[in-house]
Amino acid sequence: MFKLANQLTKALVVAGLSATFVTTAFAQSKFSGIGREATKAEVAAWDIDVRPDFKGLPKGSGSTLRGQEVWESRCASCHGTFGESNEVFTPIVGGTTKEDVKTGRVASLTSEKQPQRTTLMKVATVSTLWDYIYRAMPWNAPRTLSVDDTYAVLGYILSMAEIVPDEFTLSDKNIADVQKLMPNRNGMTQSHGLWNEGGKPDVKATACMTDCSKHVTIGSFLPDYARNAHDNLALQNRPYGPYRGVDTTKPPMARLPGKMTTVAMGADSITPAGLFKKHNCSTCHAPASRAIGPAISEVAAKYKGQADAMKKLHQKVKVGGAGVWGSIPMPPHAHVPEGDIDVLVKWMLTGQ
Amino acid sequence: MTVEKKSRVFGRLRRAPENFVSEQFASDVYEHGMDETRRGFLRKSFVTALGAATAGGAVSSALAADGEKVILEKQQWQTTLGQPVAARPYGAPSQWEAALQRRESPGLTRVSAASVAFAPLQGFFGIITPNGLHFERHHQGWYDIDPAQHRLMVNGLVKQEKVFTMDDLMRLPSVSRIHFIECGANTGLEWGNVAVPSVQYTHGMLSCCEFTGVPLSTLLDMCGADLKKGKYILAEGGDGSGMTRTIPLDAALKDTLVCWAMNGEMLRPENGYPLRLVVPGVQGVSWVKWLRRIEVGDMPYASKDEAVHYIDLLPSGLHRQYTTIQECKSVITTPSGGQQLLDKGFYNISGMAWSGRGKIKHVDISVDGGNNWRRARLETPVLSKAITRFNMDWTWDGSPAILMSRATDETGYVQPMVKQLREVRGTRSIYHNNSIQAWKLDANGELSNVQVG
Helix, strand or coil, X not given: CHHHHHHHHHHHHHCCCCHHHHCCCCHHHHCCCCCEECCHHHHHHHCCCCCCCCCCXXXXXXXXXXXXXXXXXXXXXXXXXXXXXXXXCCCCCCCCCHHHHHHCCCHHHHCCCCCCCCHHHHCCCHHHHHHHHHHHCCCCCCCCCCHHHHHHHHHHHHHHCCCCCCCCEEEXXXXXXXXXXXXXXXXXXCCCCCXXXXXXXXXXXXXXXXXXXXXCCEEEECCHHHCCCCCCHHHHCCCCCCEEECCCCCCCCCCCCCCCEECCCCCCCCCHHHHHHHCCHHHCCCCCCCCCCCCHHHHXXXXXXXXXXXXXXXHHHHHCECCCCCCCCECCCCCCCHHHHHHHHHHHHHCC | CCCCCCXXXXXXXXXXXXCEECHHHHHXXXXXXXCXXXXXXXXXXXXXXXXXXXXXXXXXXXXXXXXXXXXXXXXXXXXCCCCXXXXXXXXXXXXXXXXXXXXXXXXXXXXXXXXXXXXXXXXXXXXXXXXXXXXXECCCCCCCCCHHXXXXXXXXXXXXXXXXXXXXXXXXXXXXXXXXXXXXXXXXXXXXXXXXXXHHHHHCCEEEEEEEEEEHHHHHHHCXXXXXXXXXXXXXXXXXXXXXXXXXXXXXXXXXXXXXXXXXXXXXXXXXXXXXXXXXXXXXXXXXXXXXXXXXXXXCCCCHHHHCCCCEECCCCCEECCCCECCCEEEEEECCCCEEECCCEEEEEEEEEECXXXXXXXXXXXXXXXXXXXXXXXXXXXXXXXXXXXEEEEEECCCCEEEEEEEEECCCCXXXXXXHHHHHHCCCCCCCXXXXXXXXXXXXXXXXXXXXX
C-alpha cells in the first residue's frame, strides 16, 4: 500500500488535485458508496481471457471430427473450406511446413516474396487462438461457441495446417504439448524500445539545417493508377480558401489555374449504395461476387421478371430467410426502415 | 448544351450562397456535364443554375466595373429573416463543409465493420479534432451501448474485485487532458513505397481531443491493486470483438485515464460510448473502447490483437510484439498531397506534430526536398503527448518544390527519414512508420505524395 500511495500521490499531483486528499491512508474509504464488490459469478462470466501460461483456460475437449462440422457450418463461409480463403479476411492456414513445426520459426517469413502472412505463420501462442475463437468468433455472432466446440474447431484448424494429426482431440490436458508444435513459437521478440515510454529508439536522426542533402532524389512517386483511386480529391477539400482539391478525374493541369470561378456544390442525400453500407448489408453481400451471402447480381438474376419480386425480397430482408442460397441464413433486419428496404430492393433488382 | 465554352462565370444562385471550384473543373462540368462522381455531389441547384444560364442566355459577370456584385447587391441572407434558435437542436456543420468527411480507403479492407475511416486532416485547424470527424477503427463493428446497462469490472490481483456503474464512475474526481490518439498502422501503407494520394489517407488515423475521466490509478487504488505482484493490466472491451490489450502497470498508473467524455460531450458511439481507456502516447488499439474490464496480472496476455495482429515483421523473420509507443512524428497538412495552389505568392505552411514520449520541442520545414531547413512557429498550447500545431510563412515563386516537416521532441529524438527506419525494420512491418513526409509541388500548383531518398 505504501508504494501505491506514492504512485497515487504522483498521479494526483499531476492531475492537479489537492494534496490533502492523498494524505488519507486508504483512498477507497474516501470514496465511500462508490462501486460494489463483484460477485464470483460475475467475475467468472466476464473474466474469459486465456493467457500464454493457460491461466483462464476452461476444462474441456473437442475432436477434429466435431471441429470439421463446426468449421463447415460456422467458419468456412468467411475463411474458406481449408482456412485458406482471402475473400473476407486474410487466410488462417498456409505458409507453414513440417520443418517449421520442428524449429518453431516459420522460414517463409524471411522471404520478401511471401505474398500474405497467414495467422498460423504469425501466431506464437496457441492460447491466443483459443482466446480469439472463444471471445470473438464467429465474426458476426461472437461468443456463441461452446467451450468444447472451441477446442474442436481450434484442433481442426491445427490439423488443416498439419500441426496435429487429422484425427485428434484437443483438450485442456494436451494443449501445452500442442504449444510445443506451434510453427512460429520462437518467432516473437519483445526486445525493442517501443514497449515502454523510456525505451531506446531504433534510429537516431540529426536535425541538420543547411546543405544537408545536395542531391535530392525522389525514391517513390504516387503511381498514376492511384491518382483517382480514392475518388475525386476535388470533392474532399473545401471548395474555397487557399488550397483546393485537385480534380483527380483529369490528368494534371498544364499551368496554374489562376482566378477561380463559381459554381454551387453541396452534399447530396443518401444514395442506395450509401444505405447498403449504412445498414451493414455489405458485411455479407457484394455487388458481383459471393461473400457470406449471395452477390447482388445473383439475387437480381434469380428474381428477374418475377412480378412479386419487390414484395418477396422486402419480406426476406425484413424477417430473414434460409435455404435459398446455401446453409448460412439471412438474419432478420426489422430495424431497417421500410422505406429504406424498398429503396434497397429496387436498387438490387434494377440498379436504380 | 449550347453554352459558349468561354463563358465560365455562372450567375448568382438564388437559393444558396455561391461556392467555388477550380476554373478547369467548372469548365469541365460545363462542357461535359456531370459524370458519375460529380452526380453524387453536385446539388440540384447547380443543375438549375446551368439550366437558367442556358435558357436565359445572359450570364452576369461576378466582377462588374464598379466592384463585386456580392458587395454591391443585397444578398438573400441580408434581406430575409434567418433561421430561429434551436432550429437544429444539436448543431451541425455548414452545408458548405460537406467535402470534409471521414472516408475509407477503397480496397484496404473487405468489410466495413472491420475497417478504418480516415480523418480529413487536410481541412483541420489548430489541434482539436471535431468529434464527428475523429477517425474510426472497429474490429467487429460499433454499438451505441445504453450507459445504464454498462459496467466496468476490476479484477485479478486486487484486494477487492469491484463493479462500477457509470453513476459510480462519474461521481469520482475527474480530470480533463488533451491527448493525441494515433493508430499504430497510421502511414503503414507507405513502408515500401508511395501508395495513397492525400494526407487523409497517409496520416488520417490520427485525432486529438480533450478527454475527461478518472485516472485509472484511482480505480486501482480503490480496489487495492497488488503493486508488488502486479506487473501489467489487461483492458477489455464490452463489444463482440472484446478487444483486449496488455498495458505495463507503470504506464497504467502514470497517466492512463478511464474516460467518458471527449471535447466536452460524452464520447461518440464510434469512439467507445460510454467508456473508453485513454493511454497517452500509446497506439490507438490500446485505448480500449466500450471498456468493461480491467484485470491486474503478472504477465503479458498475448491477446489476439497483440499476438496475431499489431505485430511488426522484421527482415529477420522475427515479429516484434507489444510495440506500442507512438514516436515523434509530424506532417504538413496544408498544402498537402492532392491539393492545388491557385497562384504564386504568399502561403502559410501549416501542420501537426506529436510525440508519444512528451512535448514537441521544435519543428523544421524544408521546401527544397530536405537540403535546407527553417524553424517553424509552434502555436500554443504545446502539450505533452498532444498534437502541436506549427506554421511557417512562405512565398512561392512558382518553381517546383518539395515540402517536408521534421519534428524533434523533448527527449531530443528527431523524426527520421523513411530509409533510416527501413534499415532497421525493413518494408513489411506495417506499424509505427513515423518517417518524414514529403509533398512535391509542381509548377502547375498541384501537390502530390512522394518519398525522398
